[in-house]
Amino acid sequence: MKLTTPIPLLEIALLVNAEIIGDASFKVRGVNEIHKVEEGDLTFVDVRKYFKKALNSKASVILINEKVEAPSGKILLYCKDPFAAYNLFVSRVRDVEPLSKNISESAVVHPSAIIEPNVVLGHHVRIGAGSYIRANVVIQDNTIIGENVIIHSGTVVGTDAFYYKRIGETYDKMLTCGRVLIEDNVEIGACCTIDKGVSGDTIIGEGSKLDNQVHIGHGVVIGKNCLIAAQVGIAGKTILEDGVKLWGQVGVAARLTIGEGAEVYAQSGVNRSLKAGKAYFGAPAVEAKEWFSDYRVWKRLGREGR
Amino acid sequence: MKLTTPIPLLEIALLVNAEIIGDASFKVRGVNEIHKVEEGDLTFVDVRKYFKKALNSKASVILINEKVEAPSGKILLYCKDPFAAYNLFVSRVRDVEPLSKNISESAVVHPSAIIEPNVVLGHHVRIGAGSYIRANVVIQDNTIIGENVIIHSGTVVGTDAFYYKRIGETYDKMLTCGRVLIEDNVEIGACCTIDKGVSGDTIIGEGSKLDNQVHIGHGVVIGKNCLIAAQVGIAGKTILEDGVKLWGQVGVAARLTIGEGAEVYAQSGVNRSLKAGKAYFGAPAVEAKEWFSDYRVWKRLGREGR
Amino acid sequence: MKLTTPIPLLEIALLVNAEIIGDASFKVRGVNEIHKVEEGDLTFVDVRKYFKKALNSKASVILINEKVEAPSGKILLYCKDPFAAYNLFVSRVRDVEPLSKNISESAVVHPSAIIEPNVVLGHHVRIGAGSYIRANVVIQDNTIIGENVIIHSGTVVGTDAFYYKRIGETYDKMLTCGRVLIEDNVEIGACCTIDKGVSGDTIIGEGSKLDNQVHIGHGVVIGKNCLIAAQVGIAGKTILEDGVKLWGQVGVAARLTIGEGAEVYAQSGVNRSLKAGKAYFGAPAVEAKEWFSDYRVWKRLGREGR
Incomplete structure (x- = not known):
């Protein structure tokens, strides 16, 4: 910050x-x-x-x-x-005060934006023209939302990072002072959670679309026009370049880079950076064609070994 | 519609x-x-x-x-x-107006139904006798809820389909005009998300029970008396026949049919239709007895290959 | 109770x-x-x-x-x-009345605790000194929260157990009369769901930290200083001893015991009790070193079998 x-x-x-x-x-x-x-x-x-x-x-x-x-x-x-x-x-x-009412006085909402009932807007939140925040969404402090963004009900943007330092047997919390930036034309599904950066920014790039129940960790940077299906989880500081597709229930570990246009099939677990333009599958995720080749062999061995 | x-x-x-x-x-x-x-x-x-x-x-x-x-x-x-x-x-x-207050004037709630605080009911929502909608639930436009239904807190029913058409590098949203129908005696856990059909209906069949954090995609049809455990995700237009059981964190791909009484063990990934009355496991899911047979062989090979 | x-x-x-x-x-x-x-x-x-x-x-x-x-x-x-x-x-x-307003008159909140807007506190809820309940959290009946606890937005504590008895083709719900106890210095992320015990207590032990979208089943007992990453699900009555770490999207079956200090890597599926102090991986989860040893063999067989 x-x-x-x-x-x-x-x-x-x-x-x-x-x-x-x-x-x-x-x-x-x-x-x-x-x-x-x-x-x-x-x-x-x-x-x-x-x-x-x-x-x-x-x-x-x-x-x-x-x-x-x-x-x-x-x-x-x-x-x-x-x-x-x-x-x-x-x-x-950092200017973090508990909220005493639904919409902080320091929140700035463009007159053409639509804010439905029970929405909570924290301090210094900004919402751009034409954006549509549906009922029961919570946008926490210092979140900046661009134009024509849609955020569906139950989603929480700007949660604290899950970041602790071990002190003997207990954990001390690292205080979060980063922000979330949501660029133009992003759509975010229902019951998603998007953490703030610890001190930098979490960014959801222009035109990217998130389905329901997606979790985005602290400081994650998502490029433009990415598709992220339901129940995906992305751990802290990972980078998705433009046009990445993650299908349902994929998990991505922290501090990785997923190359431009890469596609990861459902339920895969990504534990290392992935190259641009390729398809991946499995946990740990490997190139999909490698996974299917391996799987054919494993199934054959399974039949033969009975 | x-x-x-x-x-x-x-x-x-x-x-x-x-x-x-x-x-x-x-x-x-x-x-x-x-x-x-x-x-x-x-x-x-x-x-x-x-x-x-x-x-x-x-x-x-x-x-x-x-x-x-x-x-x-x-x-x-x-x-x-x-x-x-x-x-x-x-x-x-389609008659989709942003909500300006918690309960739309066009929502019809049976006098014996219970609506707790902070619930949002969209336009043309109908809630049947004896149903119980717990605090902070959001029911969006055109959702029809039967009798003796329980919906737990934080759940969002009637979200838009996650459905986009690629236009060059960007995505155009397919507008959703379908509904969600929730039949009698259904129970839905907390923080679930249930999408509308794109133009048809998403249906949760009579007596079916969903645990917490379940995601149901657009146009999914769930039969009667199904059990769906926590954190399951079902992609668009898939059909579950009566009496299907999906255990925790199972993922089911789009446009499949899961046969009557089939059971899918926890964390499985279902990528093809499944037959009635059988148990399945794995990602991709196969018959459970086949999976366990394969696994025994693989484990033996793992030991021998050290 | x-x-x-x-x-x-x-x-x-x-x-x-x-x-x-x-x-x-x-x-x-x-x-x-x-x-x-x-x-x-x-x-x-x-x-x-x-x-x-x-x-x-x-x-x-x-x-x-x-x-x-x-x-x-x-x-x-x-x-x-x-x-x-x-x-x-x-x-x-059991004293379960539907809520007619956000904060039940029987809820007891310590004067130093902070309750943000749209929070719902059920009957007989108690919140200790210095605790901070963020916007749109729902705390249901009979939940006891200690001191210096943080609960992030969208989380629902005290949901009914997912527990049914089959009666022919249909299911009868087992009524829940247990509680949730959250001890001092616990932090719970956004959009988590924590079920009540069926008749006993669900317990989150002192100093434990839960990330976003975690699901805790009925009667689960979590020890002190555990770390539970995003999208983990723990089924009913399982016990985590002190200092357990579960990484993202792990699933743990019902009625197991995870030994003190055990660590389970991301996306693992735990279907039997785990020993203290060891690291586990895979679905079904085995000791991590065993899993990686097996995996090296399987990958080699995959290459050789092409």
């Missing part, structure tokens, strides 16, 4: 009880995950094997639990628990 | 900019898909390989993009884009 | 038209399923193969359809249809 007003590093250091190693006059302009940070952003790292990635990212400020040598210009915020410090900072900068 | 008032063909031809080939004085009495049309109905066809099926169907009027020879008495409505023309006609005849 | 006031056996016998064999002056203090009954409870049995289990349970009173010899002190309530008698008794003692 980008901050509406840059925040002086000194203020952050005091808030999270961290030591500044670098330019103390710097002002932080945003917060994001390592692989998405831009110049001016703050990020965090607390596992040594990711230190290098964080230090070489575009982040200007890094919350870190070791006084390592940093590239010139990079500012470290040294503290004991960067995760907790990050959460504290996010809780300070 | 049947039209409440028959519409003169001339009026339709003007609306959709089509040329009448046949009796111009005819009045259209309904609209439906090729395999369900009745005399008096209008249907459409825009792919040559389905021309014959359409021309030999019971439809009286066919929107078509070629001036073919038609059986005597059949009326053609020739136009460049029958799909767009069909959508235009449907948008004219 | 425990009765708020013990009920004289004579009153029950008259209500359900049963004959008392034993101490007619006894007062029933609760009702529960065979494997959970305590002293003072009433239970029922109508299948001969479970007679022994019922007679040797801790139940004080047994609705039964045969005049069998009972252990000393055990009271039989003899009647033709114990299932119907049980249902009649439950319908008399």
Whole structure:
């Protein structure tokens, strides 16, 4: 997320009880995950094997639990628990207030959009021209919806990421400050759930169509004109390029890329990135022609082995 | 769907900019898909390989993009884009208005039925004696619910079909004008989604029971006394005969028939029609005894091949 | 369930038209399923193969359809249809009234808890300090929610069990009188469904986290600090010990025990109890290392058999 007003590093250091190693006059302009940070952003790292990635990212400020040598210009915020410090900072900068009425006063709805009964619009939600939000939909904070979007009843957009850090036997929640962006001409079925990005954006690309009971994890990016059938689940940060088709009950693991125009048959379980333009099947999913070839052999062996 | 008032063909031809080939004085009495049309109905066809099926169907009027020879008495409505023309006609005849309040004035609820808070009832919804619609259920337009039906919270009945026509890289939505019919003594769990038929009806047969998070596609016909466990998905136009049992997370592909009393074990993926009275398992689903026989062989081969 | 006031056996016998064999002056203090009954409870049995289990349970009173010899002190309530008698008794003692407004007057919400718009709280619901119930959540009767619990939008807690008795071709519903207990620091995603216990309790243990679209069947007991990813389904009465992890779209059959710290990879289908501390995969789920070993062999056979 980008901050509406840059925040002086000194203020952050005091808030999270961290030591500044670098330019103390710097002002932080945003917060994001390592692989998405831009110049001016703050990020965090607390596992040594990711230190290098964080230090070489575009982040200007890094919350870190070791006084390592940093590239010139990079500012470290040294503290004991960067995760907790990050959460504290996010809780300070994100504007998340519980809703006290159905439609937040800060929600902006185009006059030509249609909002049916029992719809809930969170803070800073924006809904574009000609969009149609059906009864009992919940759109949570900071969701941006384009033009001519249809969202069917019971769907929840902008849920928190399912993202926890293990602390001994228990789990600490990573606070979510990202958004959901739904581009023009998207249609989303009933009882779908679409999580916010942790600090970046979940994006449903222009013209894509989702059937009922689809789950989209945090930070997933769906390209243009994708078709996603009922009961599909896509885990966090996975990317679907344009024109991808996922048939019913497919599951896709986190942090993968599904190439342009790839098609995945029903109930497949995708655990690695898939190439563009090909058809896949199975759990774990392989090229469909490979799966059917294997299956013919397996069935023959099954008959012979009786 | 049947039209409440028959519409003169001339009026339709003007609306959709089509040329009448046949009796111009005819009045259209309904609209439906090729395999369900009745005399008096209008249907459409825009792919040559389905021309014959359409021309030999019971439809009286066919929107078509070629001036073919038609059986005597059949009326053609020739136009460049029958799909767009069909959508235009449907948008004219179906009575779909966004809801401006929870319970449409045209909804008819039997005095003995119970409607809990935050329920939404669309236009022309009818609910029979003794039925119980729990909090936060959405019943959309033209859904007919029988007697002693229970629908649990969060469920959405009467969603649009997930049905698009590819136009280059993008998708055009096929407008839905069918209904959902829920017969007597049906129970539907929480957070289920049941789509309308595209132009025919989705039917949940008498005494059938659905668990939570079940998805029923457009035009599916479920027989009497079926049991459908949680998180099952059934794609468009599939037929379940009486007494079918589908266990948890089963997926059934479109346009199949599951024979009377057949049972499909959990997580199976059904991609072809199944015979009556047998048990099935696997993805793709085969007879359960065949699956277990194969599996024993595969496991043995797995051990031997280490 | 425990009765708020013990009920004289004579009153029950008259209500359900049963004959008392034993101490007619006894007062029933609760009702529960065979494997959970305590002293003072009433239970029922109508299948001969479970007679022994019922007679040797801790139940004080047994609705039964045969005049069998009972252990000393055990009271039989003899009647033709114990299932119907049980249902009649439950319908008399459970306090289930349809809701006439969003928040039942008998719901007790701690002043520090946050209840967003369109939330429905049933009778006798209790919500502890610091808990946060997001928009459009439905919490049904007799659900007890601890402290610092978060429940995301669209979720339904306290649905009826999916539990029917076959009567010829049709199904009779077993009435549900159990509860849902959600312990402290639990987080539940959007559009989840959590069923009540039939007569005991469904329990979500302290610190456990559920992602979106999870289904929890009747009487399931989830231990502390479990992680349950999106679209998982757990069937009735299964037990998850502490620290279990179920990844996306996993299905778990009824009446199993998943040992402490066990981990089940995505889309697996669990049809038998699993040992503590191990990783599992596949449908049916086996130890993950066994599955991957088998799979390597199967893939090699597939290549060789082409």
